[in-house]
Structure formats: C-alpha cells, structure tokens
Amino acid sequence: MENTEFRVELVRLVDESYPVVVGRDLEGSVAEFLADKHPDRRAAVITDSNVASLAAEGLLSSFGSRPADLVVFPAGEASKTREVKERVEDELIARGFGRDTVIVALGGGVVTDLAGFVAATFTRGVPYVSLTTTLLGAADAAIGGKTAVDTPAATNLIGAFHQPAAVFIDLDRWLTLSDRQIREGLGETVKHACIADAVFFEALEDAFVERGLSPAEFVRDDALAELTARRNCEIKRDFVTSDVHEGNRRMGLNLGHTIGRALETAAGYTLNHGECVAIGLALQSRLGERLGYCSPSDVARIEALLRAIGLPTKIPEEVPVDRIMEAMAHDKKGKAGAIRFVFQDGVGRLVVHDGGSYARPVAAEDVHAFLQSQV
Structure with a gap:
C-alpha cells in the first residue's frame, strides 16, 4: 500500500489589533466596551483577593444588568501556578461558563498573566479585557499577549500567546499602591x-x-x-x-x-x-x-x-x-x-x-x- 499525502491549507490573515486606554475612573469605559464589542457574552471578572476588596464592586456595578460573576484567587506571585489556574477554570465550569464567555482581568501583572492564560485555553480560547490596576501590570503584562504561569523550575515557563481584546490602564488605581x-x-x-x-x-x-x-x-x-x-x-x-x-x-x-x-x-x-x-x-x-x-x-x-x-x-x-x-x-x-x-x-x-x-x-x-x- 502506498502512502497517501495531502495538504491542509490554513493560511490566515488575522487582525488582533486592540485599543489601549490610559485615563482615570475607567470602570464605565470597560462596561461600554463590553456592551459594544461583546454584547452577548457572559462576563467573568477574575481578580485577586487584594484587588477584589478595592475595585471589584465598582466594576461590577458599572455593568448594570449585564450578567457577570466574580472569581477571586489569593493575591501574590505564589498564586501564578498551574494549580491556581486549574481552580479558576473549575470555578468557571461549575458556574456554567462556556464558549460565550468574556473574561475581564482586574488587577496587576499576576492577574493579567493568569487570567489571560485562562482565556487562552478555556473552551479553546475566549476573549479577555484587561483593566490594569498597577504600574507593573501596565508596563509589563498588559501589552503583548504573553500569558503564563510559573513553575518551580522558572517563571513564565508554561503559557500561550493570546492577545487581549482591549487594555484599560486606570491611573487612579496607582494612588492606592504602596x-x-x-x-x-x-x-x-x-x-x-x-x-x-x-x-x-x-x-x-x-x-x-x-x-x-x-x-x-x-x-x-x-x-x-x-x-x-x-x-x-x-x-x-x-x-x-x-x-x-x-x-x-x-x-x-x-x-x-x-x-x-x-x-x-x-x-x-x-x-x-x-x-x-x-x-x-x-x-x-x-x-x-x-x-x-x-x-x-x-x-x-x-x-x-x-x-x-x-x-x-x-x-x-x-x-x-x-x-x-x-x-x-x-x-x-x-x-x-x-x-x-x-x-x-x-x-x-x-x-x-x-x-x-x-x-x-x-x-x-x-x-x-x-x-x-x-x-
């Protein structure tokens, strides 16, 4: 029997451009973007335990009647792991999230990296928006689509390229930083x-x-x-x-x-x-x-x-x-x-x-x- 060979043509032109908004009091701007670009998607706001107490309520309130859930993990670099990512994903599944999800990463670099990686792999990829609350997050994780978690061997060793749908950098949040x-x-x-x-x-x-x-x-x-x-x-x-x-x-x-x-x-x-x-x-x-x-x-x-x-x-x-x-x-x-x-x-x-x-x-x-x- 002779081998059979054929080719799968997958040449694509993909526009992954996205807006970056720098300003103050941007919760309303995030809500407007979601209403305009992702009106039919259910929002999952992923954040850490520090930011949840400071900013989550204001963001969720700006959504009005839009369905949205809050998923919180412990703050700190120690949470940027495969195990915590798995727990976040299991929480989303338990709450009935599916392919119609849009993730909102609310926090600094750890939140952006982890939530972005969840977005890259959840149901093989869903869009995410980053509302960056720290100077480090704005300088490092927010732009570029590199999402990852750490391992005992090295930082950011397991991850994916997954561009955000939009990035919002709220300078008011810098005033809350140590x-x-x-x-x-x-x-x-x-x-x-x-x-x-x-x-x-x-x-x-x-x-x-x-x-x-x-x-x-x-x-x-x-x-x-x-x-x-x-x-x-x-x-x-x-x-x-x-x-x-x-x-x-x-x-x-x-x-x-x-x-x-x-x-x-x-x-x-x-x-x-x-x-x-x-x-x-x-x-x-x-x-x-x-x-x-x-x-x-x-x-x-x-x-x-x-x-x-x-x-x-x-x-x-x-x-x-x-x-x-x-x-x-x-x-x-x-x-x-x-x-x-x-x-x-x-x-x-x-x-x-x-x-x-x-x-x-x-x-x-x-x-x-x-x-x-x-x-």
Missing part, C-alpha cells in the same frame, strides 16, 4: 527607557535623581504618571508589533530579565519582579561594559537612577550564584552550554549583532564567573 508596588513597576519602566528612549530616561532621571521624588509623589504627578503609562505602552507596542511571537526583536524586552527572572526563582519569590529586573538591569549593564557595549558612565547613570528610585542593584548575599545559574538554565531563549542575552547600546538603544540578531550567546561558565565577581 511605595514598594510603585517601585516594582518602575523597574520595568527603567528597562523600557534603557532599550528605546533616552529622552524618557532623562525625564526619569530628572524626577528621581535630580528632584528626589518619592514613589507616592511620582504617582500624584499627573503629567509624569501619564507620560510613564503612555511611553511604557508605546515602547512595548513597537517591539510587539514588529515581532509578535518573539522571534528576534521582541527579545529586546528581556533586557535585565535573563538574570532577573532566574534571580526571582532562586530567591523563592521573596523579591518582587521589579526588584529582580532592577538587579538584572544593573548586572547586564556591567556585563555589557565588559563586552564593550556600555561605557562606565552609562552604567553609573543606570545604577544611580535605580538607587534613587529605591530599587536594589546587587545580588542578595543569601542567594547562591549556583541557584541562579540553575534557574537560568531553564530560560526559554537559552542554548546548550550558553545563555542568550540582549544588551543595551549605551542608554536608549539596543545592540544589534551580526545577522540582525538582538540576542547573543554568552558561555555559561563566563556568566557564572561574572556573577561570582558581583557577589
């Missing part, structure tokens, strides 16, 4: 300035290094808060739209993350994401200086800004380098015997390597020796 939560988002903000906008970096230097603003003063500065939200979104949008599935240029968004995410895992999530990114930014700028990509003055500026914000720049003494290396071995961009890094070209640009690649391998033993030298 100083540490604001700093967490500023870690990602500094990264964006480092990779794409020297003028934005200078604005941050003026605010924190020159004027000495506190995190609370920063979020109360309307012009600076709006600039930060807008530039974070615009910079991430430009990288995402040029490389949706992270084949090359989008890897630039991982500046500071190769070390930072590994540190987050190695430290047992006792440091938050922005703190780990800040340490990663400082370390990768120092490594970049050794490789000729950054000048000593560039490194000094980056570290001065991070310190002025109140972010760490060094590996904590209690975290062994070997544990960081073990976590880094699970990095999704790694290659056998080497770890792939992106590097900034001074401040406000990325290094582009031979062949147009934005990432380059560094031998694992060289990375280990470098990290040992920084302890």
Whole structure:
C-alpha cells in the first residue's frame, strides 16, 4: 500500500489589533466596551483577593444588568501556578461558563498573566479585557499577549500567546499602591527607557535623581504618571508589533530579565519582579561594559537612577550564584552550554549583532564567573 499525502491549507490573515486606554475612573469605559464589542457574552471578572476588596464592586456595578460573576484567587506571585489556574477554570465550569464567555482581568501583572492564560485555553480560547490596576501590570503584562504561569523550575515557563481584546490602564488605581508596588513597576519602566528612549530616561532621571521624588509623589504627578503609562505602552507596542511571537526583536524586552527572572526563582519569590529586573538591569549593564557595549558612565547613570528610585542593584548575599545559574538554565531563549542575552547600546538603544540578531550567546561558565565577581 502506498502512502497517501495531502495538504491542509490554513493560511490566515488575522487582525488582533486592540485599543489601549490610559485615563482615570475607567470602570464605565470597560462596561461600554463590553456592551459594544461583546454584547452577548457572559462576563467573568477574575481578580485577586487584594484587588477584589478595592475595585471589584465598582466594576461590577458599572455593568448594570449585564450578567457577570466574580472569581477571586489569593493575591501574590505564589498564586501564578498551574494549580491556581486549574481552580479558576473549575470555578468557571461549575458556574456554567462556556464558549460565550468574556473574561475581564482586574488587577496587576499576576492577574493579567493568569487570567489571560485562562482565556487562552478555556473552551479553546475566549476573549479577555484587561483593566490594569498597577504600574507593573501596565508596563509589563498588559501589552503583548504573553500569558503564563510559573513553575518551580522558572517563571513564565508554561503559557500561550493570546492577545487581549482591549487594555484599560486606570491611573487612579496607582494612588492606592504602596511605595514598594510603585517601585516594582518602575523597574520595568527603567528597562523600557534603557532599550528605546533616552529622552524618557532623562525625564526619569530628572524626577528621581535630580528632584528626589518619592514613589507616592511620582504617582500624584499627573503629567509624569501619564507620560510613564503612555511611553511604557508605546515602547512595548513597537517591539510587539514588529515581532509578535518573539522571534528576534521582541527579545529586546528581556533586557535585565535573563538574570532577573532566574534571580526571582532562586530567591523563592521573596523579591518582587521589579526588584529582580532592577538587579538584572544593573548586572547586564556591567556585563555589557565588559563586552564593550556600555561605557562606565552609562552604567553609573543606570545604577544611580535605580538607587534613587529605591530599587536594589546587587545580588542578595543569601542567594547562591549556583541557584541562579540553575534557574537560568531553564530560560526559554537559552542554548546548550550558553545563555542568550540582549544588551543595551549605551542608554536608549539596543545592540544589534551580526545577522540582525538582538540576542547573543554568552558561555555559561563566563556568566557564572561574572556573577561570582558581583557577589
């Protein structure tokens, strides 16, 4: 018997564009969007235990007579797991949700990542809207459609690309954040300035290094808060739209993350994401200086800004380098015997390597020796 072969043609042009709204008191805007774009879908608002007590009632009230359920999971990075995702999905099933669902992710980065991943897989995919309540969520998880959960081996190791239907960034919610939560988002903000906008970096230097603003003063500065939200979104949008599935240029968004995410895992999530990114930014700028990509003055500026914000720049003494290396071995961009890094070209640009690649391998033993030298 001869083999039979045929082809399944699945060439598609899919428009996954979506609006990003930056403003204040946006609950009504979310309700209007759902009524206009998803009028026949049943809404499931997924949030964490902290945000539920602060913002869920106002959002649900804005829906009026629209059917909506609230699903709450414990707050914190420790909940960004396959087990919690399964419990959320089981709750949706128990309440009778099906393919006519629209999910509303109400919260910060953990909520956006987890709820977005639920939306990507629930009944093989349903739309979701993100109402982002933190600076970190606005800077990191809200734009780009990367949804994921953590594992004991590494952060964000299990996930899917699933673009939101819309993103709403409510600056009023920033006023409810603690100083540490604001700093967490500023870690990602500094990264964006480092990779794409020297003028934005200078604005941050003026605010924190020159004027000495506190995190609370920063979020109360309307012009600076709006600039930060807008530039974070615009910079991430430009990288995402040029490389949706992270084949090359989008890897630039991982500046500071190769070390930072590994540190987050190695430290047992006792440091938050922005703190780990800040340490990663400082370390990768120092490594970049050794490789000729950054000048000593560039490194000094980056570290001065991070310190002025109140972010760490060094590996904590209690975290062994070997544990960081073990976590880094699970990095999704790694290659056998080497770890792939992106590097900034001074401040406000990325290094582009031979062949147009934005990432380059560094031998694992060289990375280990470098990290040992920084302890």
